[in-house]
Amino acid sequence: MPNSLSKYANTRVGIIGGGIGGATIALKLSQQGADVFLFEKESSLVNGPPMCHLHAGGNLYREISDQQCIDLLKQSINTAKLYQEAIDFRPTIVAVPSNDNGEPNDVISRLTVLRQEYQRLIDADPKNEILGPASEYFRLYQRSDIERLSQLPVPNQPKTPDEWMVAFAKQTDLTQLKFPVFLVQEYGISVFRLAALTSLALENSPNCELLTNTQVTSVAQNTAEKWVVETKRSGAAETFEVDYLINACGFRTGTIDDMVGLKPKRMVEFKAAYISRWEEQRYNWPEIIFHGTRGTKNGMTQLTPYPNGYFQIHAMTPDITLFDEGLVSSKQGSAQPELPDRFINKVNHQWDEQVINERTTKAIKKVAGFIPAFDSADVGGRPMYGAQQIPGDDATLRVADVAFQSNSYARCEIVKASSALPAANTIINKLLELGLLSDRSSAHCQSTFVDASMTSDITEQQIAQRAEHLALERGFPADLAGRTMPAVG
Known part of the structure; x- marks a missing residue:
């Protein structure tokens, strides 16, 4: 996909941060037809805090409601x-x-x-x-x-x-x-299989430019109310212009908020x-x-x-x-x-x-x-x-998704990986409401994505090989990329 300062027929969305939140939002938005730029400073996606549990009911957290x-x-x-x-x-x-x-x-x-x-x-x-x-x-x-x-x-x-x-x-x-x-x-x-899945799917997407090893150095709005994102990649500076900006920087989310002049707790x-x-x-x-x-x-x-x-x-x-x-x-x-x-x-x-x-x-x-x-x-x-x-200021909070600060800026605030998909859907609904996305595919968005992007186009061999590669690349045993039970018993 062409990059900086080009003119697009589709809405251009910049996502800063390629953790599970940013990667899932990129997958869903690119499927909806937006042109997505995903900026990630590390060499691979989904490389944040440890995750290993689906939390299907939150039974680890008896202190929450x-x-x-x-x-x-x-x-x-x-x-x-x-x-x-x-x-x-x-x-x-x-x-x-x-x-x-x-x-x-x-x-x-x-x-x-x-x-x-x-x-x-x-x-x-x-x-x-x-x-x-x-x-x-x-x-x-x-x-x-x-x-x-x-x-x-x-x-x-x-x-x-x-x-x-x-x-x-x-x-x-x-x-x-x-x-x-x-x-x-x-x-x-599995964090490594999750990283493999999202990476393979985004690499196959014609609507997403995946920019790893890319540090965002500055964010500001220009006179046309577009977001200008300045980056550094392999020592070279590059500038991107987007219609909508999503801050998905995980624990560094506040650094981007500071750039755009916001001070949430x-x-x-x-x-x-x-x-x-x-x-x-x-x-x-x-x-x-x-x-x-x-x-x-x-x-x-x-x-x-x-x-x-x-x-x-x-x-x-x-x-x-x-x-x-x-x-x-x-x-x-x-x-x-x-x-x-x-x-x-x-x-x-x-x-x-x-x-x-x-x-x-x-x-x-x-x-x-x-x-x-x-x-x-x-x-x-x-x-x-x-x-x-x-x-916020509640250390026990475990369910959160998105905060909207303007008609062109959103902050992904997920605490648990399972909140990434609701966050993506919330953003899609907001962009539909603003007229920045066509609703031509919203009705079958989820089912199409699961069938086409995750099941048909990506093989188990591809997932397993990429997951093991990522585990070893990050300094972990390859066995941590495996599953003890690949299907319901």
Whole structure:
């Protein structure tokens, strides 16, 4: 596609930031016929904070409202339909530790609400049944059930709910838990397959110019009320003119807001997840969540499985996933919260090996408090890390999409990957309302995109090869680009 300062018949949209938000918006807008410029300073797309969980119901976040959980469920279902080839269709076990203030009955209440909502969504559109039947959205297990399952051999390819519970039943210290525990159809999402899918789709799009390794240095409106975007790519300056500008810079969103003279409140949080390898446990595990109070030594623990014995660990404690001074707010005079330099250095790929080993070892020991044999796991690679934006001043917010500041500027403010598709649809509706997009394809926009761009044109071999390449390029084991369960069992 031709680039700077050309004249187009179609609306020209500039998107700054190629994370999951910017990439999804670019895919949807280019399909709608807009001419899209996607500016990304890194060498590849979807290279932000760690993601591994679809959040189909928000059961990791007991501190958020039922409505936020329902919103996450809806968003996750649409995300799974759009990015089905990036979903790891293995369930999640949710358990309440015996030393925790929470109770399993609270989990049951929320899961019941979510199951009812899921059934309502299926009744409205049978294609929403991507998490399996609503009747199987969750299943509870008493201690006697777990003890019975612990006597069974671990299946190589678990399919039924009981089969998914066997490894957990055999290895977990049941004295550390309250009962019942829950198996929930909350699936995983592969950041590397997601990056591969979006990259391949945008590379194939005649309406999108993908500009990686491109730093935006200045943004301003000219006398014709067009946005002039100045960039630097491989040392060379280049200028682009667009009709509509979308700020999708993730935790750096405030830097672009500063350029255009806007000062909304926001927060930024630096977090990390740690890669371990448990050599003797190469069969398929579900994801496991041990609830806890965020920011304390008993913070939530999340164990995410990958092929060949790799596990990713989140533990919401200050010495593992969270960091002292890792949550900062914007101040008067700038929309961009300032993280301390030590976190910016980490974002820029400068981790001290000693810190990696210390924090990963602490993460392994945190898991071993529930699964004693996990103590034999080793450091499996560098951490997955990044900074996450949170619009406003509520640090518990997990559902957000888009803010419109004028008829030509929008800010993508997603916190979770599952919010990317709703954000894209919100922007499309706004551009249709403004007359900047034709509605010729809006009615079949979603279904056409899933069928044509994701399924027909891109092969599994292409996705797998690109995903593995991206994992290795970013310094991670190739197995992290794989899925333990490529389809619903």
